[in-house]
Amino acid sequence: xxxxxxxxxxxxxxxxxxxxxxxxxxxxxxxxxxxxxxxxxxxxxxxxxxxxxxxxxxxxxxxxxxxxxxxxxxxxxxxxxxxxxxxxxxxxxxxxxxxxxxxxxxxxxxxxxxxxxxxxxxxxxxxxxxxxxxxxxxxxxxxxxxxxxxxxxxxxxxxxxxxxxxxxxxxxxxxxxxxxxxxxxxxxxxxxxxxxxxxxxxxxxxxxxxxxxxxxxxxxxxxxxxxxxxxxxxxxxxxxxxx
Numbered sequence: 001x002x003x004x005x006x007x008x009x010x011x012x013x014x015x016x017x018x019x020x021x022x023x024x025x026x027x028x029x030x031x032x033x034x035x036x037x038x039x040x041x042x043x044x045x046x047x048x049x050x051x052x053x054x055x056x057x058x059x060x061x062x063x064x065x066x067x068x069x070x071x072x073x074x075x076x077x078x079x080x081x082x083x084x085x086x087x088x089x090x091x092x093x094x095x096x097x098x099x100x101x102x103x104x105x106x107x108x109x110x111x112x113x114x115x116x117x118x119x120x121x122x123x124x125x126x127x128x129x130x131x132x133x134x135x136x137x138x139x140x141x142x143x144x145x146x147x148x149x150x151x152x153x154x155x156x157x158x159x160x161x162x163x164x165x166x167x168x169x170x171x172x173x174x175x176x177x178x179x180x181x182x183x184x185x186x187x188x189x190x191x192x193x194x195x196x197x198x199x200x201x202x203x204x205x206x207x208x209x210x211x212x213x214x215x216x217x218x219x220x221x222x223x224x225x226x227x228x229x230x231x232x233x234x235x236x237x238x239x240x241x242x243x
Contacts, residue, residue: 008043010236011062011066012034013048013050015029041241043232051097056104058101063239064111064236066115066235068116069117072094073087074120079129079130080129081132087132102122111239114214117180120182120184123188126188128187142197142201150179156176157203158196165194168231169225176218177218178217185202190207191205193205203216204216
């Protein structure tokens with residue numbers, strides 16, 4: 001089917017909450033700057049409810065995918081861990097949906113961006129494991145759950161030369177925000193680490209040879225630096241949104 005439109009459709013995974021707050025019944029949520037940043041980059045944002053049985057149907061109409069972050073963790077059992085840190089909390093239905101979407105997007109070579117927890121899930125889908133709690137695993141770690149507002153920078157990252165990320169942002173370092181207590185722990189075969197924090201924590205990854213398969217540990221939708229907008233514009237371009 002040929003769609004009469006010029007903006008590529010970028011699916012964005014939503015969060016899910018139980019009854020209370022916004023509604024007396026369970027509800028979905030998405031910060032508006034995710035959608036706004038995609039629209040400014042030239043894409044058509046589409047929010048994705050967690051209908052796991054329909055993941056192939058979603059992928060049939062999408063041109064690109066963003067897996068968002070959230071205040072929860074990937075179940076350590078999914079990356080083969082036999083122990084679970086006391087700080088770990090999960091949203092199993094959301095993770096099952098997002099994992100199906102990520103694996104389906106990878107199978108189709110669909111442009112894909114993982115953001116924060118979305119990067120961690122992408123890393124696991126690519127065969128990686130996670131640090132379950134940075135303060136317990138990284139001596140002298142930075143405050144990766146920054147105390148200042150999320151629309152401000154928390155620390156810098158070094159961007160690896162020769163990577164897709166470096167080509168996109170055209171910078172050796174970026175100021176980024178930071179809202180995570182877990183991180184990628186290793187580098188699976190076929191994966192390239194493209195950004196690291198000053199304490200050595202992995203902040204970005206990519207898969208060469210694919211049109212666009214990128215994960216960043218920060219939240220580029222806040223557009224703290226010019227590089228953030230370039231990341232989203234790169235996803236939209238790869239999804240068919242112009243030059």
